[in-house]
Amino acid sequence: MxxxxxxxxxxxxxxxxxxxxxxxxxxxxxxxDAYGFLSYAAVYKLGETAQRFAEVPGAWSVSDEGVVVELSDEERLTVDEDPVHGRFVFAPVAEREFRRDARFDEVVVELSKRGGITLLRPIDPAHGLRESYVxxxxxxxxxxxxxxxxxxxxxxxxxxxxxxxxxxxxxxxxxxxxxxxxxxxxxxxxxxxxxxxxxxxxxxxxxxxxxxxxxxxxxxxxxxxxxxxxxxxxxxxxxxxxxxxxxxxxxxxxxxxxxxxxxxxxxxxxxxxxxxx
Incomplete structure (x- = not known):
């Protein structure tokens, strides 16, 4: 044409x-925005084997139930404004969904899915990238x-x-x-x-x-x-x-x-x- x-x-x-x-x-x-993408502090791919990450509490994995976090006795998360400890299961994450219902201190834990892979990203308003953006x-x-x-x-x-x-x-x-x-x-x-x-x-x-x-x-x-x-x-x-x-x-x-x-x-x-x- x-x-x-x-x-x-x-x-x-x-x-x-x-x-x-x-x-x-x-x-x-x-x-x-304090909780915009410039505040992403890391990105992790979740799998069936539980993994720990430096930026967030807990050991994280994906199962048939959904996303699973296992917290030690000293670790805490807040989910939908309620404190949780021990083992907690998030509902399965849909493709292209952004879920921000967990946090600790001032950091939000975001769950998402891209290309069939479930991702975890801590969103930290104090992250250096946001501070250096001109x-x-x-x-x-x-x-x-x-x-x-x-x-x-x-x-x-x-x-x-x-x-x-x-x-x-x-x-x-x-x-x-x-x-x-x-x-x-x-x-x-x-x-x-x-x-x-x-x-x-x-x-x-x-x-x-x-x-x-x-x-x-x-x-x-x-x-x-x-x-x-x-x-x-x-x-x-x-x-x-x-x-x-x-x-x-x-x-x-x-x-x-x-x-x-x-x-x-x-x-x-x-x-x-x-x-x-």
């Missing part, structure tokens, strides 16, 4: 910029990066394996179809996946000519509301955002599949995060 080179959409510039700056501020506020710079908003394309849905969603930023984890996503668009003389096809951690809509993870130069090398994310029957669509690359793995080694975020590794440089959206030395 070859599309006509799109023209820059006509927008109300003050309204467009105000909305973009509000989006940026919301992203920064979320990142700076900002996420971004390209200036420009209507040029609102790109017109064509959404071509698949006849049925395709179960698609997507590599994760943490070795040994593979995401399974429903691929819904492709958005085809021309940009700077190149025809590009982005594979879009259903939902995401935030739910709703669709998203694509991709790299482009800026990756590893001014933007995070492994992947960035763009969301879209896809027309159910296919047809014309606009992608606002000004709203291209970083995934958690651009900030922390403790997030198994999806990486760009081969099809979504674009050659064209998309100089829009968020750049590589900045941390203090």
């Amino acid at each position: 070859t599309l006509t080179e799109p023209t820059t959409p006509v927008v109300d510039r003050p309204e467009f910029e105000a909305a973009w700056y509000a989006w940026r501020a919301q992203n920064e506020e979320r990142r700076r 900002e996420t710079p971004a390209f200036a908003p420009d209507p040029r990066w609102i790109v017109r394309g064509e959404y071509v849905p698949f006849e049925a969603p395709r179960d698609t394996a997507i590599d994760a930023a943490i070795d040994g984890i593979t995401h399974q996503h429903d691929a819904l179809g492709e958005v085809v668009f021309d940009l700077d003389g190149t025809t590009n096809r982005l594979l879009f996946l259903a939902g995401g951690a935030a739910g709703g809509g669709a998203f694509a993870v991709f790299t482009d000519g800026t990756s590893g130069v001014s933007t995070y090398r492994a992947s960035r994310r763009i969301a879209a509301e896809l027309p159910a029957e296919g047809g014309p669509i606009e992608l606002d690359f000004n709203r291209t955002g970083n995934l958690q793995c651009a900030y922390t080694n403790y997030s198994p975020c999806p990486l760009a599949p081969a099809q979504n590794r674009l050659v064209v440089a998309i100089e829009a959206g968020e750049k590589t995060p900045v941390f203090a030395d």
